[in-house]
Amino acid sequence: MLAVSGVTAVASEDPVATRKALMQSNGAAAGLSGGMMKGEIPYNAAAAKAALASFNAAATAFGDYFPEGSDMDANTTASPKIWEDMEGFEAELDKFQTAAAAAMQAAGKDGPADLDAFKAAAGSVLGTCKDCHEGYRVKN
Known part of the structure; x- marks a missing residue:
């Protein structure tokens, strides 16, 4: 429990x-997802589930790091x-959380059954x- 508290303290000290x-985690998951969805990377249910799990974890935590x-x-x-x-902004985060949670549920225990199921999720x-x-990111 102490290790988790330490991580939370560090995160709250530097929310940016x-x-x-x-x-970055979302970007990696999006890259993997996009590659599989475009056929550039062979579909793999375990990798698909990992990408969805990454989105879900970020969606769950992300809103905590925008303090005034x-x-x-x-x-x-x-x-x-x-x-x-x-x-x-919080409404957009809610959409992300809802979509990520639904994707995880749809993925089941072993990941989406096939590429079409993954594309939907x-x-x-x-x-x-x-x-x-x-709407909420400065464009470079």
Whole structure:
């Protein structure tokens, strides 16, 4: 239990670094998912389940790392709109959490049965990522 508390303390001390780490995890899961969905990477149920699990873990934790003032960090691509419209941002996070949880449920114990089942599960999650990025991320 102490180790978990220590991780939480570090994360709360640097919410921007934590957000970035969670987004990197999402990026890796999205890359794997997209590769399988496009046929660039052979479909693998265990890898598909791992990608969905990564999305679900990030969705569960992500909202905790947007405290007031963390928008002032020069190293963030989080849009100031998050803090201006926290209710709207939280609605997007709810969509992400709902889609990720549903994808995990659909994946079952061993992962999606085939590529089409994975596309259905992952597609809705990736759609929520796109929607949130369009409204709440600074474009580079």
